[in-house]
Amino acid sequence: MSLKRIDLLICCGSGCVSAGALKIKERFHEVLAEHNIANEVNIIETGCMGPCDYGPVMVIYPEGIFYKKVTVDDVAEIVAEHFVKGRPVSRLMLQDEEKTIAAKKDVPFYQKQVKVALENCGYINPESLDEYIATGGYEALGTVLTEMKPQDVINVIKDSGLRGRGGGGFPTHIKWQMVHDNKSDEKYIICNGDEGDPGAFMDRSLLEGDPHRVLEGMMIAAYAMGATNGFFYIRAEYPLAIKRIKMAIQQAKEVGLMGKDVFGSGFCFDAEVRTGAGAFVCGEEMALIHSIEGQRGNPTPKPPYPAVQGLWGKPTVVNNVETLGNISTIFRKGAQWFASMGTEKSKGTKVFALTGDIKNTGLVEVPMGITLRELIFDVGGGMIGDHKFKAVQLGGPSGGCLTVDHLDTGVDYESLKERGAMMGSGGVIVMNDDKCMVNVAKFFMDFCVEESCGKCSPCRIGLKQMLEILERITSGYGREGDIEELQRLGESISKLSLCGLGQTAPNPVLSTIRYFRDEYEAHIRDKSCSNKVCLDLMHFNIDKDRCIGCSLCARKCPVTCITGSREEKYTINQVDCVKCGNCFDVCPVKAIDKVPGIHPAVAANREALKKAAHNHED
Amino acid sequence: MYKEICAKYAPTKDNLIYILHEIQDTHPQHYISGEAVKDVSDYLKVPENHIYGVLTFYSMYSTKPRGKNIIRLCESPPCYIKGSDNILRKLKSILGVSVGETTKDGKFTLELCACLGVCGNAPVMMINEDVYGDLSEEKAEEIIDKIRGRN
Amino acid sequence: MKTLADLKKIREKAQEDMKLRGGNVRIKIVVGMGTSGIAMGAREVMKTFLEEIAARNLTDVMVTQTGEKGLSSMEPVVDLIEEGKPKVTYGNMNPDKVKKVVVEHIVNGRVVSDYVVATGN
Ligand SMILES: Cc1cc2nc3c(=O)[nH]c(=O)nc-3n(C[C@H](O)[C@H](O)[C@H](O)COP(=O)(O)O)c2cc1C
Numbered sequence: 001m002s003l004k005r006i007d008l009l010i011c012c013g014s015g016c017v018s019a020g021a022l023k024i025k026e027r028f029h030e031v032l033a034e035h036n037i038a039n040e041v042n043i044i045e046t047g048c049m050g051p052c053d054y055g056p057v058m059v060i061y062p063e064g065i066f067y068k069k070v071t072v073d074d075v076a077e078i079v080a081e082h083f084v085k086g087r088p089v090s091r092l093m094l095q096d097e098e099k100t101i102a103a104k105k106d107v108p109f110y111q112k113q114v115k116v117a118l119e120n121c122g123y124i125n126p127e128s129l130d131e132y133i134a135t136g137g138y139e140a141l142g143t144v145l146t147e148m149k150p151q152d153v154i155n156v157i158k159d160s161g162l163r164g165r166g167g168g169g170f171p172t173h174i175k176w177q178m179v180h181d182n183k184s185d186e187k188y189i190i191c192n193g194d195e196g197d198p199g200a201f202m203d204r205s206l207l208e209g210d211p212h213r214v215l216e217g218m219m220i221a222a223y224a225m226g227a228t229n230g231f232f233y234i235r236a237e238y239p240l241a242i243k244r245i246k247m248a249i250q251q252a253k254e255v256g257l258m259g260k261d262v263f264g265s266g267f268c269f270d271a272e273v274r275t276g277a278g279a280f281v282c283g284e285e286m287a288l289i290h291s292i293e294g295q296r297g298n299p300t301p302k303p304p305y306p307a308v309q310g311l312w313g314k315p316t317v318v319n320n321v322e323t324l325g326n327i328s329t330i331f332r333k334g335a336q337w338f339a340s341m342g343t344e345k346s347k348g349t350k351v352f353a354l355t356g357d358i359k360n361t362g363l364v365e366v367p368m369g370i371t372l373r374e375l376i377f378d379v380g381g382g383m384i385g386d387h388k389f390k391a392v393q394l395g396g397p398s399g400g401c402l403t404v405d406h407l408d409t410g411v412d413y414e415s416l417k418e419r420g421a422m423m424g425s426g427g428v429i430v431m432n433d434d435k436c437m438v439n440v441a442k443f444f445m446d447f448c449v450e451e452s453c454g455k456c457s458p459c460r461i462g463l464k465q466m467l468e469i470l471e472r473i474t475s476g477y478g479r480e481g482d483i484e485e486l487q488r489l490g491e492s493i494s495k496l497s498l499c500g501l502g503q504t505a506p507n508p509v510l511s512t513i514r515y516f517r518d519e520y521e522a523h524i525r526d527k528s529c530s531n532k533v534c535l536d537l538m539h540f541n542i543d544k545d546r547c548i549g550c551s552l553c554a555r556k557c558p559v560t561c562i563t564g565s566r567e568e569k570y571t572i573n574q575v576d577c578v579k580c581g582n583c584f585d586v587c588p589v590k591a592i593d594k595v596p597g598i599h600p601a602v603a604a605n606r607e608a609l610k611k612a613a614h615n616h617e618d
Numbered sequence: 619m620y621k622e623i624c625a626k627y628a629p630t631k632d633n634l635i636y637i638l639h640e641i642q643d644t645h646p647q648h649y650i651s652g653e654a655v656k657d658v659s660d661y662l663k664v665p666e667n668h669i670y671g672v673l674t675f676y677s678m679y680s681t682k683p684r685g686k687n688i689i690r691l692c693e694s695p696p697c698y699i700k701g702s703d704n705i706l707r708k709l710k711s712i713l714g715v716s717v718g719e720t721t722k723d724g725k726f727t728l729e730l731c732a733c734l735g736v737c738g739n740a741p742v743m744m745i746n747e748d749v750y751g752d753l754s755e756e757k758a759e760e761i762i763d764k765i766r767g768r769n
Numbered sequence: 770m771k772t773l774a775d776l777k778k779i780r781e782k783a784q785e786d787m788k789l790r791g792g793n794v795r796i797k798i799v800v801g802m803g804t805s806g807i808a809m810g811a812r813e814v815m816k817t818f819l820e821e822i823a824a825r826n827l828t829d830v831m832v833t834q835t836g837e838k839g840l841s842s843m844e845p846v847v848d849l850i851e852e853g854k855p856k857v858t859y860g861n862m863n864p865d866k867v868k869k870v871v872v873e874h875i876v877n878g879r880v881v882s883d884y885v886v887a888t889g890n
Pocket residue numbers: 163164165166167168169170172192193194195196197280281282283284285286318319320321323324425499500501
């Protein structure tokens with residue numbers, strides 16, 4: 001029997017690890033040993049707890065106290081005060097307006113959340129099969145294998161209304177049914193853990209924080225469709241996720257939860273892990289299949305669908321990590337329970353990754369249909385500082401931007417699509433009023449151009465053209481008609497591309513034109529970026545009245561384009577300025593302003609250069 | 619040496635990606651040489667141009683020698699929104715290299731990459747297998763100094 | 770593992786190990802570990818509870834701690850909290866008294882009234 005009286009759960013998701021969680025864990029071991037109470041405390045490394053912005057975070061049971069932003073230096077105090085004397089350290093707790101929030105369950109971030117897929121993330125030790133079993137793990141698999149026929153399993157999923165969480169929202173039961181109905185000597189199930197959408201990290205957290213749940217979901221799916229082999233395709237950028245899932249497979253095999261004749265039902269199953277090598281398009285299911293086969297990860301036209309001709313030509317289901325993460329709970333709690341959450345067509349919960357200019361960045365799981373306002377302001381805590389909300393990009397690089405006018409939109413597959421955005425994998429990138437939407441659109445386009453596999457020309461050439469136009473606009477060479485040209489290109493690329501990448505890549509541009517057309521127009525007509533983000537469409541100016549002539553700016557200027565004296569004050573030679581921003585940063589009296597628009601001197605210089613080039617050509 | 623790595627895997631085409639990963643990871647200069655491609659081609663009985671096709675498709679592979687430590691700064695939108703361009707400027711200036719280049723002492727190669735999935739702590743960079751989040755210019759410099767001192 | 774019953778066995782044992790995170794707890798023992806409590810020997814009291822519980826293999830009991838309770842003159846102070854019953858507070862505890870409380874109160878369900886300093890909330 002153990003003498004343990006404290007469970008110390010340290011979040012060791014990638015976010016907290018990048019903020020130093022592992023060093024803190026080591027320090028706890030040292031300090032507990034010094035106090036001679038190492039045998040009274042269980043130190044447990046968990047998966048992501050969600051509020052990454054507060055990292056490193058930890059929860060201490062039995063009280064359930066939540067500490068945030070813990071540093072190595074805080075450890076001695078936590079042990080001496082909390083563990084030895086029973087006085088939790090309030091300075092490390094979350095502060096809300098006036099009161100201090102001690103317990104995890106009272107942290108506002110968690111309050112509107114309903115955890116299904118993330119149920120165990122941040123609560124159990126992901127490397128312990130026993131802890132997963134303690135939370136009811138593998139019970140669903142046991143019941144399914146011993147009491148249900150494959151068709152019954154598919155029917156339960158159908159009743160639950162579960163749709164794919166990997167982006168498309170395709171009803172999960174239909175895919176399973178197709179492969180179930182296909183007669184073949186070999187069938188495959190693949191778990192898609194490629195998670196390439198910038199701003200999405202739920203699949204990583206789930207694989208790292210609760211790998212057995214995904215494995216159990218995969219086995220239930222395999223039984224339903226008659227597959228005996230599974231693959232986890234995980235991007236190489238996620239070494240910890242790869243390690244954890246490999247470990248889970250190993251543990252399951254050791255106790256006979258995987259392998260031959262599981263639960264004495266005759267069901268045999270084996271799974272392997274495959275990794276990518278840095279290519280976004282490999283998240284697309286056909287590309288992924290080619291990548292597992294050892295080829296370039298190019299998408300190929302559908303049909304044939306993977307359900308008919310997938311891996312090595314055999315019927316294959318590709319399911320997203322989060323989709324599989326929901327399966328076991330649906331069986332434990334019932335299809336009705338799952339279907340009671342969400343909206344008419346989008347059932348259950350969805351995990352979102354909140355990022356950008358929002359207070360509580362991190363992972364949240366909420367019922368489908370929650371409004372953007374609740375998601376961003378209640379769960380996400382609103383904007384950082386005094387900034388105003390400007391836009392939110394949903395659905396990754398191929399999603400769309402929504403605005404203040406859409407805050408009361410419910411988040412579900414259909415509502416988002418209607419408004420020009422999409423659910424995608426659940427990335428929610430929040431932007432404040434400092435952002436230039438043209439620049440943001442250019443950034444997303446740049447991502448898609450780089451990740452285009454180049455196989456089909458609308459995507460390869462068309463996206464490039466769109467990017468060139470955006471670059472032209474943001475550098476002050478925009479022309480009348482550019483907006484229409486972007487729309488024309490965008491629409492035809494959407495129609496003609498081979499895979500989802502090209503089909504959706506124009507979305508950010510099209511949606512920003514739809515909702516922020518005036519910004520595009522200002523860039524093109526007035527050659528001005530009102531948010532002073534596009535460097536070619538803004539300039540720095542020293543205010544002579546405020547300048548104290550200290551010369552610091554002139555000394556820091558890398559191109560020595562600032563001249564003046566204590567008496568005359570300083571000025572910027574605009575034509576030579578490279579807009580590095582050093583002067584703006586160093587000025588001790590903040591006498592330097594960012595001004596929208598091209599400086600007249602620079603504009604004149606551009607004209608002169610253009611004329612000279614013209615003459616030269618003649 | 620490459621032959622030994624190959625021999626750890628079954629000679630089937632689907633192992634190509636893993637063999638290439640291991641060759642690159644174990645090479646002190648983190649790259650895949652022409653000689654390696656030849657050995658892999660012999661072992662798996664696939665033409666060299668197929669292997670080059672795969673090598674150039676995936677961004678993690680390099681056919682050029684690289685530094686001892688590979689810095690991969692995330693350039694995806696959530697990190698950009700939180701100021702990854704400032705970090706890039708800083709890294710370039712303290713290392714004295716542009717993106718894709720290796721420092722003269724061979725210690726660092728600076729690369730950009732797509733989202734590392736740690737966007738909650740943006741901006742983010744990965745050095746070898748370690749992820750560093752919530753970067754500021756000062757923090758980035760400290761991290762580089764520390765690694766420089768270590769090896 | 771071949772049957773659901775095997776799985777259940779593992780689950781019960783594993784839940785036991787995770788009970789601090791809020792599982793099947795019949796009695797919660799809360800030791801006052803403020804400065805004065807510790808000065809009066811609360812750590813020894815806590816340790817004795819942990820040892821006695823371990824020795825008797827009591828699986829539905831949880832030991833935890835709290836800060837100063839303002840009963841300085843009666844330190845070390847220990848609360849026993851049982852679902853559906855008024856809280857019992859024992860005062861002036863020491864390792865020998867702890868052993869008695871474990872046997873009488875926790876195992877046999879009889880409150881040791883000699884040591885009680887307060888009951889109810
Ligand atoms: C360019 C592109 C990238 C994709 N990336 C992913 C991804 O990273 N993860 C994922 O699960 N699905 C991704 N998908 C969707 C998959 O093709 C597929 O629809 C999904 O894995 C099916 O699983 P689900 O039905 O469980 O959602 C991507 C699709 C496209 C077109």
